[in-house]
Amino acid sequence: MVLNTLFYTIIGILLLQFLLETLLKSLNAKRYNDPIPEELDDVFDKEAYQKAQEYKKTNHRFGILRSSFSLVLTLVFLIFGGFEWVDRLVRQVTEAPIGMALLFFGTILLGSSLLTLPFSYYATFYIEDKFGFNKATKSLFFIDQLKTWIMSLIIGAAILPLVMLFYRWAGQHFWIYAWSLIAVFSILMNLFYSKLIVPLFNKQSPLGEGTLKNDIEHYAQKVGFDLKNIFVIDGSKRSTKANAYFSGFGKEKRVTLYDTLISDLEEKEIVAVLAHEVGHYKRKHIVFNMLLSLVLTALTLFVLSLFINNPQVSLAIGVTRPSFHAALVGFAILYSPISELTGLFMNHLSRTFEYQADTYAKDTHGADALVSSLKKLSKNNLSNLTPHPAYVFAYYSHPPLIDRIRNLQRSKKTTDTRIPTS
Structure with missing residues (x-):
């Protein structure tokens, strides 16, 4: 196995991301026993508060274990030539680029899903069950998993070959056509998600x-x-x-x-x-989010087009023969720090939109009912009422409950009886 500088860069990225995530989780966990803000002292009674504390601590410990396992699994796969082994395996079946890519990603995704399945099972039938949340049967759980795998394979098998065909036809400019394909797919999914996908899992x-x-x-x-x-x-x-x-x-x-x-x-x-x-x-949040997501997708695909022909990107994951599918994996990891930064921006924007939607609800329906609903939902979900600001900044797509309530109570409902219509 030939190792290059990018290989060690990937190792460094994975370790740094794990350490940063663990640090933020630990900071957040230290806030579990902080006093509840005065505005939220009616959310939990003593018994419910103790239950919420235990739920948060249990999920924290389990989350550290789960992320540690994922890190070790990925590092072992990289260091001991796991990607090279899968690559050789699929080349024994076919040398066609599209066929190799489909088998390569199918094998890795299926193997990863099977290895992490016990964690999902434990989270559902031990943690969620222990705290009274889980209502799923074991048969429903496994059927859901199977449906998810099949759906992922179908979508992947439909999109990946087209992207590779664009690459072979348009060269470095393939990203424009790949982006157009993903844009159409995203719009259709937004339009018909409830009609096409939801019925597969729910009535x-x-x-x-x-x-x-x-x-x-x-x-x-x-x-x-x-x-x-x-x-x-x-x-x-x-x-x-x-x-x-x-x-x-x-x-x-x-x-x-x-x-x-x-x-x-x-x-x-x-x-x-x-x-x-x-x-x-x-407030046009749905349209704006979709447009922004498409812009970020275009940026990602454009940067990919600049590096997809560099054999070092393929070799960075430990394979000995460069390929489109190996380069995709290497690029995904190398690009992940940029994805983390764009994720921070998207979360900040999402929290801003949540404040705006809350304000709209306050102005058109009143604040009291929304405040009481948010408190009830937080109590029933055993939510964290005292999250660490750094953890909120990194991971929260919705503002903490206390910030939402303070936003709603910041000013009384305007006496203007007109209702906003746009």
Whole structure:
């Protein structure tokens, strides 16, 4: 196995990322026993607070173990020629570049999934079960895993060959065509995710007639929001944790409420959660996030096009024969520090958008119902009420509960009775 400077650079990147992640997790863990802010002293009673503390500590220890295993597995694979072994194995089957790439990534992803499966199983049936969250059966768990693997293989087998064909046809300019393909795929997924992907895992039903639907429709009409698709998803078959999300745009837009959300919150609180989701739509967050994601994808593919022909990028993962698929793996690791930086920016932007959506909900529905819903959801999910600022900065896509409440209570609802419509 020929080792080059980039090989040791990859080792350094992996070690540095692990150390930084572990440091941030440790800093966050030191805040677990901090006093709860006065604004949140009604979230947990004594028993629930102790349970939340234990849940956080258990997940912290398990997270360190899981990330350590992942690091060791990756380092062993690199240092002892794991990528070279897989590369030779697939070359015994075919020398066709596309065939080799599909077998190479399929073998690695399947092997990685099998090796990390016990961690997912333990997290679901020991940790989540111990703290009363898990509702999934073992058969459902394994069926979900199988569906996920099959779906990943199908998507990968559809996109990767096209990207490689673009590369062979357009050379260094392949990134333009690859980006166009990914852009179309991303837009279609955003439009039809709820119709195509969600039904593979969950049952969705239109929200039934009643006061909740009437309240939601009344609110939507008040703010000038055309909402005809309100669905309830059976999230309770896997977990007691509650959620709601907005997907699609135009005629395909829909709001999906978890059945656990409906059972946990009062109707006015559910409408407040919906108002928050409408705020995202009204403030164009969904479109902006998609456009920004596509810009970052274009940047990544452009940089890839500059290095894909450099054999050293392939050799950096320990293979002896350069190839497109080996270069993709090497580039992904070498580019990861830049991905981390763009991830920080995206998380910051996401937190900003959450504040804006909260403010929209406050201005159109009032702050009290949203505050009480956020507190209930935090209690039911055993959320961390005192996260470390550095950990929030690095990993949180939503602001901590205390910051969201302070934002909502910063100023009283305006006396202007007009409702924003854009």
